[in-house]
Amino acid sequence: MKRLRLVPIVMLLFTAAAHAEQRQVSVTASDGFALQGNYYSADKGGPGILLLHQCNADRRIYDQLATMLNVAGYNVLTIDWRGFGGSKTGEYADFGAQRQKILDRMPGDVDAALKFLGSQPTVISRALGVVAGSCGVNQAVQASRRHPEIRTMVLLSGSTDAASEAHIGNSPTLPIFGAASEEDTDAAAAIKKIVGLSKHPDSRVEMFKDAGHAASMFAKQPDLEPDIVIWFRANLPVAGYGLPPAIR
Amino acid sequence: MSSDVRRIIRAMLSRIAVVVVPMVLIVMVVLAAAPVPAASQDTASAVTFHKDVLPVLQKNCQSCHRPGQIGPFSMLTYKDTRPWAKAMKAAVVARIMPPWFADPRYGHFNNDRSLSQAEIDTIVNWVNNGAPEGDPAAAPPPIEWPAGGWQIKPDVTMDLPPYPVPARGIVEWERIAFPAPFKEDTWVTSVEIMPGVPAVVHHMCFGFQKHKATTPYGEYQWMEVPRREDGTMTKPDGTTTGPRDGIVLTRVAGQTAVTRRVGRPTVYHEGTNEFCYLPGLPFEDYRPVHAGMMVPAGSDMIVSLHYTATGLAVVDKSRIGFTVTKTPPAKKFLPQDGPEGDNAPVERQQANASLKIPPYADNVPGPLAEIGFLKDVELVWFRPHAHVRGKTVRYTLSYPDGKEETLLYLPHYNFNWQLTYRTSVKIPKGSKMRVQFTYDNSTSNKYNPDPSKWVYFGGQSWEEMGTPNMGFLVDRDADDKGFLAEK
Numbered sequence: 001m002k003r004l005r006l007v008p009i010v011m012l013l014f015t016a017a018a019h020a021e022q023r024q025v026s027v028t029a030s031d032g033f034a035l036q037g038n039y040y041s042a043d044k045g046g047p048g049i050l051l052l053h054q055c056n057a058d059r060r061i062y063d064q065l066a067t068m069l070n071v072a073g074y075n076v077l078t079i080d081w082r083g084f085g086g087s088k089t090g091e092y093a094d095f096g097a098q099r100q101k102i103l104d105r106m107p108g109d110v111d112a113a114l115k116f117l118g119s120q121p122t123v124i125s126r127a128l129g130v131v132a133g134s135c136g137v138n139q140a141v142q143a144s145r146r147h148p149e150i151r152t153m154v155l156l157s158g159s160t161d162a163a164s165e166a167h168i169g170n171s172p173t174l175p176i177f178g179a180a181s182e183e184d185t186d187a188a189a190a191i192k193k194i195v196g197l198s199k200h201p202d203s204r205v206e207m208f209k210d211a212g213h214a215a216s217m218f219a220k221q222p223d224l225e226p227d228i229v230i231w232f233r234a235n236l237p238v239a240g241y242g243l244p245p246a247i248r
Numbered sequence: 249m250s251s252d253v254r255r256i257i258r259a260m261l262s263r264i265a266v267v268v269v270p271m272v273l274i275v276m277v278v279l280a281a282a283p284v285p286a287a288s289q290d291t292a293s294a295v296t297f298h299k300d301v302l303p304v305l306q307k308n309c310q311s312c313h314r315p316g317q318i319g320p321f322s323m324l325t326y327k328d329t330r331p332w333a334k335a336m337k338a339a340v341v342a343r344i345m346p347p348w349f350a351d352p353r354y355g356h357f358n359n360d361r362s363l364s365q366a367e368i369d370t371i372v373n374w375v376n377n378g379a380p381e382g383d384p385a386a387a388p389p390p391i392e393w394p395a396g397g398w399q400i401k402p403d404v405t406m407d408l409p410p411y412p413v414p415a416r417g418i419v420e421w422e423r424i425a426f427p428a429p430f431k432e433d434t435w436v437t438s439v440e441i442m443p444g445v446p447a448v449v450h451h452m453c454f455g456f457q458k459h460k461a462t463t464p465y466g467e468y469q470w471m472e473v474p475r476r477e478d479g480t481m482t483k484p485d486g487t488t489t490g491p492r493d494g495i496v497l498t499r500v501a502g503q504t505a506v507t508r509r510v511g512r513p514t515v516y517h518e519g520t521n522e523f524c525y526l527p528g529l530p531f532e533d534y535r536p537v538h539a540g541m542m543v544p545a546g547s548d549m550i551v552s553l554h555y556t557a558t559g560l561a562v563v564d565k566s567r568i569g570f571t572v573t574k575t576p577p578a579k580k581f582l583p584q585d586g587p588e589g590d591n592a593p594v595e596r597q598q599a600n601a602s603l604k605i606p607p608y609a610d611n612v613p614g615p616l617a618e619i620g621f622l623k624d625v626e627l628v629w630f631r632p633h634a635h636v637r638g639k640t641v642r643y644t645l646s647y648p649d650g651k652e653e654t655l656l657y658l659p660h661y662n663f664n665w666q667l668t669y670r671t672s673v674k675i676p677k678g679s680k681m682r683v684q685f686t687y688d689n690s691t692s693n694k695y696n697p698d699p700s701k702w703v704y705f706g707g708q709s710w711e712e713m714g715t716p717n718m719g720f721l722v723d724r725d726a727d728d729k730g731f732l733a734e735k
Binding site: 045199200225 | 447
């Protein structure tokens with residue numbers, strides 16, 4: 001199939017932006033650090049989706065995807081990891097210098113972000129999803145171990161540890177959509193492995209060629225963002241009909 | 249915002265340089281070298297959005313894919329639609345969209361929304377050729393969709409009282425009565441319930457009946473259902489949704505105080521529900537079959553509500569809309585829905601009571617429903633209803649001469665899309681309809697909240713039922729009593 005062109009995508013962004021309510025937010029981590037983010041509130045009650053960026057970009061790489069998800073009925077939160085974007089400040093001004101410290105803080109920062117997201121007035125707190133790229137993949141999968149309210153994940157070009165892989169294999173109700181680019185060898189192999197471990201019948205992996213790394217693939221694969229939106233609509237219903245009873 | 253725009257434009261220019269230019273070169277080489285059949289190439293390349301695709305979208309897709317409706321993106325214009333082209337192709341090729349679940353081997357349905365192969369080919373060819381816009385002058389006129397989010401253009405509307413749905417806990421079925429919004433005998437020709445917060449509405453149904461002095465207006469009533477912490481009933485007996493002796497709870501609309509008494513509810517609809525909102529089913533329109541429902545002046549409207557807590561406390565403000573006519577239609581519409589309570593055939597209640605689905609079982613037949621026809625009648629729609637473990641449903645008609653015919657088979661029942669399947673089948677007196685549901689309580693059912701549980705009949709979505717709703721037409725002046733017998 002010929003590749004689709006991207007010409008109308010900016011128009012879509014403008015159109016969609018007219019429907020979205022977006023605001024800059026500050027998510028307070030357990031140590032008091034203020035993670036900077038954007039929150040896109042849905043008109044009506046609906047699930048929440050957290051977008052975790054890769055460690056060679058910042059939250060702006062998800063601007064368009066966040067808007068598309070929001071227009072499709074989701075509450076969306078993007079955050080900057082410490083050392084990136086708006087969270088590049090104080091002792092976390094240099095990711096390279098503070099790499100291990102920042103990585104160590106990431107699980108707690110994800111917990112803070114999920115808590116923030118789940119506390120928003122239009123978010124169904126037991127119906128959450130995560131999109132994660134590269135270094136965010138491990139954080140997303142680990143978060144799903146701690147947070148059963150994460151009902152589906154989209155993982156882009158990243159890997160996780162053995163315990164989290166075992167968690168994937170033992171979570172037959174957790175559908176996963178993975179994507180990577182073939183020449184991104186290690187990331188591609190890791191994504192294939194993660195999705196391969198999933199027992200959920202709808203889990204699937206999409207491999208591209210020469211598409212780049214994590215969310216950077218959006219630039220060369222313009223269909224990937226719409227595919228992610230469609231994935232969530234199929235696996236994280238905005239109407240909540242497929243959700244477990246609220247009493248659980 | 250401006251820096252974002254610049255970034256996007258830079259990215260687009262980069263894409264043009266990196267992707268499009270080499271692609272054009274590659275395509276030119278391929279076109280020069282590959283022996284593409286001329287006819288198919290011409291046909292495919294001629295497909296454009298305005299001329300070929302938009303008519304398909306208008307007919308089959310835009311009712312949901314427009315602002316304010318359930319579709320995740322709009323298909324009203326080229327710029328709205330274009331980014332989703334690949335996803336559209338995948339969905340139509342897999343026949344996931346438009347949603348339609350009837351096995352095409354059985355029955356004929358005049359509201360079949362599934363695309364013809366020619367329509368699928370149109371979308372596929374359009375996408376495969378780069379999804380070109382074409383000449384806007386070739387587009388059909390835009391459809392004038394009703395304002396305010398309605399699917400119908402209601403002549404009469406009413407607002408239900410704001411309902412505070414809690415974040416957690418169990419909300420049992422409740423009923424509330426209002427005077428019907430008509431001052432004189434009125435033929436209703438279409439109905440729509442527009443839920444305020446669809447995420448929390450499991451169903452909303454209503455029926456009309458003559459006012460009784462004992463029926464209070466504006467008061468929610470429901471029966472207490474003893475349950476364990478996990479939501480399962482302590483004593484499943486197949487009677488959770490109907491009126492019976494027990495603990496009746498009441499709350500006046502707009503207030504929070506709940507009173508409790510022993511007895512029977514005084515708000516109850518004695519007949520069958522005239523209309524229900526269910527996920528995927530926003531409205532019913534009787535006009536295409538020249539029919540309507542007569543609502544006598546002075547009728548009450550008994551609304552049955554079932555909300556589901558989702559973890560988010562919300563206030564639902566649902567609305568109901570009607571179209572009406574002063575000219576009596578030729579036919580009268582008769583709904584037949586699931587039995588509830590003392591006025592329902594006892595046999596069906598007993599059948600529901602025997603519904604038991606073992607843990608992890610992936611194909612469990614429910615109790616067989618049998619409906620006998622006591623007079624000639626025209627069947628005009630099916631609307632099968634089960635909950636999230638529903639797997640398949642089959643309607644089989646046995647004619648008096650012994651012939652059997654499957655009229656509807658859903659091989660993949662979907663709780664999220666409880667569609668009405670409109671047909672026209674003349675059913676002779678003496679026929680019998682058998683309706684068989686099956687259930688999937690296994691881990692492979694992605695909507696299954698807990699495969700480790702035994703599942704019994706009940707009104708909550710984690711319980712189950714199998715309700716073979718059907719609709720019939722009779723002559724306007726026909727006596728509508730005694731058409732059906734159920735077992």
